[in-house]
Amino acid sequence: MTRIAVLQMTAGIQPGANAATLYEAAVQGARGGAEMLFTPEMTGMLDRDRSRAANEIVAEEDNPVLASAQAAAIETGLWIxxxxxxxxxxxxxxxxxxxxVAPDGSIAARYDKIHMFDVDLASGESWRESNAFEPGSEVVTADDTPVGRLGLTVCYDLRFPALFEALGQRRCDAIAIPAAFTVPTGEAHWHLLQRARxxxxxxxxxxxAQVGEHEDGRRTYGHSLVVDPWGEVVLDMGGEDAGVGFADIDPARTADVRAQLPSLANRRSIAN
Structure with a gap:
């Protein structure tokens, strides 16, 4: 059994403040007996004003939020x-x-979000992630974490089954899906898709997940989740407040589900 901590946050436009939130979450997670801490998409900064945001976006090795995560991992012994x-x-x-981030502060895996959020919603919200971001192209997993083999995804990736098919074929024990989901899409599909994956x-x-009213004017859905392999929700942090939640990941549950319903073993290739 592995205890994990989940940070639900309302990230602002200042990386320094967000770094402090992450660091405190790691300390709180360690105090709560967690071995890993998971944080949302855009932990470092959530700012829809790209001209303003450009002043804070730096190379990975110069990023203060990553530096804070590495320092927190070393101090607490957590994977982040x-x-x-x-x-x-x-x-x-x-x-x-x-x-x-491994407990010694090293980077154990990197994943660049593959699917860009380019949508026009009925609410009037319009998003063009691809105008500023270069999509990734590689499926990424990390072995030997406290939750076993971990697959990495980000937010809008949730809607593309082929990525999760690839992670399933790699026999991931857990999949991280950090997010900053909009409220309309969250209300419609968040729980449904997380359980399906x-x-x-x-x-x-x-x-x-990100939650609530942000400095840049957006609202995010929250409801950070942990879902077991049978599709049962074991943690739902709600759609109102930021904070740290905890869940216990039981590898015996994974083995039991795969024995009862061996869909991974039964899967066959289908020609186009």
Whole structure:
């Protein structure tokens, strides 16, 4: 049994303040007996004003929030699944990058969000992530974490089953889906899709989320979730408040589900 901590946060436009929130969450997580902390998408800064945000987006090695996560990991002994940061990429574009920080402060895995959030919602919200961010192209997993083999995804990736098919084929024990979901899409699909992905991959889903009213004027849905491989929600942090929640990841539950319903073993390739 592995205890994890999940940070639900209301990130602002100042990386320093967000770094302090992350650090305190790690301390709180360690005090609560966790071995890993998971944080949301854009833990470092949530700012829809890209001109303003550009002043704070730096290369990975210069990022103060990553530095804070590394220091917190070393001090607390936690693994930290840093949901994502906006970092300088190649050719002047940015990357929406998830990083797994080991207890010695080293980077155990990096994943750049593959699917860009380019949508026009009925609420009037319009988002064009691809205008500033370069999409990733690699499926990423990390072995030998406290939750076993961990698959990395970010937010809008949730809607693309092929990525989770690939993670299922790699026999991930858990999949991180950090997010900053909008309220309309969250109300419609958040719980449904998180539970579906857990069932499809026969894996735990850990979805740390942004919540509430942000400095840049947006609202996010919250409801950070932990879902077991049978699709049962074992943690739902609600849609109102930021904070740290805890859940216990039981590998015996994974083995039991895969024995009862061996969909991964039964899967066959289908020709196009």
């Amino acid at each position: 699944g840093l949901g994502s940061l906006a970092v300088q990429g190649v050719g002047g574009r940015w990357a929406n990058r998830s990083l797994l 857990a069932v499809e991959a026969s894996a735990w889903v850990i979805a740390a």
